[in-house]
Amino acid sequence: MTTITGTSATSGSASPVQLTSAAEMSDRFLKLLVTQLKNQDPLNPMENAEMTSQMAQINTVAGIDKLNTTMQAMNAGFGQMQMLQGASLVGRSVLLDGNNLIVGNDGKAYGGYELSSAASGVRIEVVNAAGVVVDTINQTDKATGRQGFEWKAPEGMSTNGLTFRVTANTGGTTVAAKPLTFDSVTAINTTGGTLTLxxxxxxxMPYNQVRAIS
Structure with a gap:
């Protein structure tokens, strides 16, 4: 437990007061209770309810101490589990919210999108770093939910800073489409207790924002 220092007035001088562990507090509590019972007035003994209340307080203090210890152990175990889980992602591809289009060594790029409802037509525009549309992909009859696409960069094209945008419709009615991007995990860290890729x-990117792993 955290040590807190304070002062107590004794003959005009100050002395530090420290919080002890729950076990020590319980031990002192029991000694005080026994002393109280030994020295109680025989004509006015302690009520059962009062004694029960004091015993309950002892159990509460001990229980909280055990709970804190258990939670600390669980937290440490969870951190180790996160590290092991995160380490297995290094070198793998993950699907995230976003519209970046990353071209691999084979000249191919993969992206995705999520439809709020079925769409009869989907238009995917590939945009370069200058904001110019350099290619278009058309898809038809796509169901509600997550969809994907593949694009191959033309020979000699600069692939730095490529993005894409998605528009979808059914019978002239616009269908909401959220872009999804693929990226590769190069390392992990647990700064601030959060697993970050x-x-x-x-x-x-926080690990909890990963949509899929491949």
């Missing part, structure tokens, strides 16, 4: 794009 370091990505090949240079970004960092």
């Amino acid at each position: 370091e990505l090949s794009s240079g970004k960092q």
Whole structure:
């Protein structure tokens, strides 16, 4: 437990007061209770309810101490589990919210999107770093939920800073489409107790924002 210092007035001088462990507090509590019972007035003994209340307080203090110890152990175990789980992601591809389009060594890029409802037509525009549309992919008859696409960069095209945007519709009615991006995990860290993924794009992303792993 955290040590807290304070002062107590004794003959005009100050002395430190420290909080002890729950076990020590319980031991002192029991000694005080026994002393109280030994020295109680025989004509006015302690009520059973009062004694029960004091015993309950002792058990509460001990229980809280055990709970704190258990929670600390669980927290440490959870941190280790996070590290092991995160380490297995290094080198793998993850699907996240976003519209970055990362081209691999084979010249191919993969992206995705999530539809709020079925769409008869989907248009995916590939945009370069200058904001110019350099290619378009058209898809038809896509169901509600997560969908994907593949794109191959033309020979000689700069692939730095590529993004994409998605528009979808059914019978002239716009269907909401959230872009999803694939990225590779290069490292992990647990700064601040949160598992964070370091990505090949240079970004960092909390593990709980991962949509899928491949």
